[in-house]
Amino acid sequence: MLQPALETPAIDRPRMDADIVCVGFGPATGGFLSTLSKKLVNADGTPALESAVAPGLPPQVLCYERADDLGFGVSGVVTKARALRASFPDIDNAGIPMAAPVGEEKVLYLLDPIGASRRSALLRLADKAIRACQWALPFERDALNLPWTPGFLHKQGGLVLSMGQFMQWVGAQVQNTGAVQIWPGTPVSQALVENGKVVGVRLLDQGVTKQGAPADGFTPGMDIHAALTVVGDGPVGPVGRQLDDLFGLPENHRARDWAVGMKFVVDLPEDTPLKPGTVLHTFGYPEPEIFGFLYVHPGRVASLGIFVPSWFDSPVRTTYRYLQHWMTHPFLWHFLKGGKLRSWGAKTLAESGRRGQPHLAGDGYARIGEGSGSTNVLTGSGVDEAWATGAQLAEAVLELLKAKKPFTRENLEATYGQRRRASWLEKEARAAEKSRDGFQRGVLPGLIGMALAGLSGGRLVLPGKSLRPWERIPSLEDYFRGRIPPGEARKIRDDCYARGVSAHAALMERAGWPPICYDGQLLVSHQDALLLGGKVQAPPGYADHVAFVFPNECRRCGTKLCVEACSGQAITPGENGAPNFDREKCVHCGACLWNCATASPENPERMAATFRAGAGGLHSAEN
Ligand SMILES: Cc1cc2nc3c(=O)[nH]c(=O)nc-3n(C[C@H](O)[C@H](O)[C@H](O)COP(=O)(O)OP(=O)(O)OC[C@H]3O[C@@H](n4cnc5c(N)ncnc54)[C@H](O)[C@@H]3O)c2cc1C
Ligand code: SF4
Ligand code: SF4
Numbered sequence: 001m002l003q004p005a006l007e008t009p010a011i012d013r014p015r016m017d018a019d020i021v022c023v024g025f026g027p028a029t030g031g032f033l034s035t036l037s038k039k040l041v042n043a044d045g046t047p048a049l050e051s052a053v054a055p056g057l058p059p060q061v062l063c064y065e066r067a068d069d070l071g072f073g074v075s076g077v078v079t080k081a082r083a084l085r086a087s088f089p090d091i092d093n094a095g096i097p098m099a100a101p102v103g104e105e106k107v108l109y110l111l112d113p114i115g116a117s118r119r120s121a122l123l124r125l126a127d128k129a130i131r132a133c134q135w136a137l138p139f140e141r142d143a144l145n146l147p148w149t150p151g152f153l154h155k156q157g158g159l160v161l162s163m164g165q166f167m168q169w170v171g172a173q174v175q176n177t178g179a180v181q182i183w184p185g186t187p188v189s190q191a192l193v194e195n196g197k198v199v200g201v202r203l204l205d206q207g208v209t210k211q212g213a214p215a216d217g218f219t220p221g222m223d224i225h226a227a228l229t230v231v232g233d234g235p236v237g238p239v240g241r242q243l244d245d246l247f248g249l250p251e252n253h254r255a256r257d258w259a260v261g262m263k264f265v266v267d268l269p270e271d272t273p274l275k276p277g278t279v280l281h282t283f284g285y286p287e288p289e290i291f292g293f294l295y296v297h298p299g300r301v302a303s304l305g306i307f308v309p310s311w312f313d314s315p316v317r318t319t320y321r322y323l324q325h326w327m328t329h330p331f332l333w334h335f336l337k338g339g340k341l342r343s344w345g346a347k348t349l350a351e352s353g354r355r356g357q358p359h360l361a362g363d364g365y366a367r368i369g370e371g372s373g374s375t376n377v378l379t380g381s382g383v384d385e386a387w388a389t390g391a392q393l394a395e396a397v398l399e400l401l402k403a404k405k406p407f408t409r410e411n412l413e414a415t416y417g418q419r420r421r422a423s424w425l426e427k428e429a430r431a432a433e434k435s436r437d438g439f440q441r442g443v444l445p446g447l448i449g450m451a452l453a454g455l456s457g458g459r460l461v462l463p464g465k466s467l468r469p470w471e472r473i474p475s476l477e478d479y480f481r482g483r484i485p486p487g488e489a490r491k492i493r494d495d496c497y498a499r500g501v502s503a504h505a506a507l508m509e510r511a512g513w514p515p516i517c518y519d520g521q522l523l524v525s526h527q528d529a530l531l532l533g534g535k536v537q538a539p540p541g542y543a544d545h546v547a548f549v550f551p552n553e554c555r556r557c558g559t560k561l562c563v564e565a566c567s568g569q570a571i572t573p574g575e576n577g578a579p580n581f582d583r584e585k586c587v588h589c590g591a592c593l594w595n596c597a598t599a600s601p602e603n604p605e606r607m608a609a610t611f612r613a614g615a616g617g618l619h620s621a622e623n
Helices: 027-037 082-087 121-132 163-176 238-247 319-327 330-336 383-402 409-421 424-432 443-456 486-498 504-510 551-556 561-565
Strands: 015-023 061-064 105-110 143-145 180-183 188-194 197-203 206-208 214-219 223-231 258-267 279-283 291-297 301-309 340-350 365-367 546-548 603-607 609-611
Touching (some): 027 180, 163 180, 188 238, 223 238, 238 365, 258 319, 319 504, 383 424, 486 504, 603 609
Parallel strands (some): 015 223, 061 180
Antiparallel strands (some): 206 214, 258 340, 279 291
């Protein structure tokens, strides 16, 4: 039995009928609703198209968003904004808070200033050569500014945005048309499937125990029946995963590559030399596998953060701690010292791209956005691509509605699938598809593979064996071999777990990483960060959305990666070997879904931890 969604009690539920129901309000659904809503009602207010469930009215379109308000998502964002401009030609003058045209762009290779990161012999040799020739190179404060970067990495002509501010603006545009309703704070628990056809969605039950059993004030989630369900629930969406488990992926497709992205929004010091629109990308430090970004908004505000990818084979891959080491690299600290943390957030990115693409459509449903494999890992771009898929689906839906054709798999394939495959999105996705395979062999082959794929349009690649996330995690002893004696590594971890805390800080410090010198304003403890930026909130009466469904596997698990990698310190060592989950600290990043060292006994493509629909999370519309 697969457990894609929480088992909901079999009871009579309230029911509502709509024409179209959407799951999630991220950029993908933003693109869908922006395009659709403009065409449902005529200028004089009469319906341009008629609803099948409310005759005389325009089609009834509902969108349910899990987070407590619109724009509580997390992203970088720098974007070429091609699809965004197609929807909003005046976007540059729209007055979107925190938006700036892309200015100076730099890609920097960060050397290790303290000698703690795990570098291969080849990389150490390259570092030595760079240091020896630094007088002749654009090298300052332990960073090499790459003198040339390939065009596919550039975002010139694009925009630096705040995802939260942008999505709030989009939400207002869409709802002002009066043609669409968006409901935040309303998680969808699952798709309703009848005889292989998706007929709508079920909202999450309220008034239940942590395990989902009815309790005081039980309010069963409503069933929303609709001719079309649009699934735009992002990289770790429970509805998308439910459909993947039910219908499988197309042949040779697999969704195994992920990263955790964590970002801070920061007030830069008053005398910052960084201009709005500045875009810095880094690689090489704190570990060679970790990429970083810093984008400058107007008003001395910056978005900055790191991505910890699935191919960073570490049993203690903590994004928060690594982010602080990245910020204190001399090159970055020069700009950040004296700054102040405004808010933060974390979210998983699906990095399999086109290879992770599910069936784009089936009877009664269509997939859009990152959960449909739209993110381009070669160009480091997801927002524009997600938006484009939503806009393409909207055009297809309008075509079908006008022709009075049903939302069957064939009709959606012939309209949406065909549009998507004929567009720039598919061309660029094909070029990117195998571009990161080289990282399966190491960082240098990975970078060479990316360059080859980018410069040859995907014709040349460096192959690499694809491993499932749980297959790549070494034991604590193996990972720290040569740095911490095996018995000591285990003892450090056991001591930490006996105190109920994760062990990555103690292990990293024993392996040579300096402690973080908290300054109370930019470098703050993980616990203090949870209280920042509108805080993490967890409304009562919902079932736990993170669950360890195979407790025996957890008891046997010697790695406990879920504890070490949790973005909010919400997962802690439990008494009987199974971890504890504290909803009050969960930022809904979804990292625990794949940061697990053990396969699900039921499906080797899934792990022993699960991430279901849930309410609450971070309250910040700046991320
Ligand atoms: C730290 C970070 C930095 C990034 N930087 C960049 C960048 O610089 N440029 C760029 O182009 N891309 C960037 N990306 C990637 C980009 O953010 C994503 O590709 C993009 O947001 C995908 O859009 P989406 O609409 O498909 O999914 P999402 O943005 O994930 O939106 C999905 C929505 O669905 C909601 N949802 C999920 N489950 C449910 C449910 N059960 N019920 C109701 N609602 C649900 C979620 O709350 C969310 O609002 C970055 C990502 C991260 C994490
Ligand atoms: S969820 Fe995975 S990593 Fe965590 S204890 Fe269980 S098996 Fe281990
Ligand atoms: S428990 Fe919450 S914060 Fe921790 S990894 Fe899972 S989703 Fe992220």
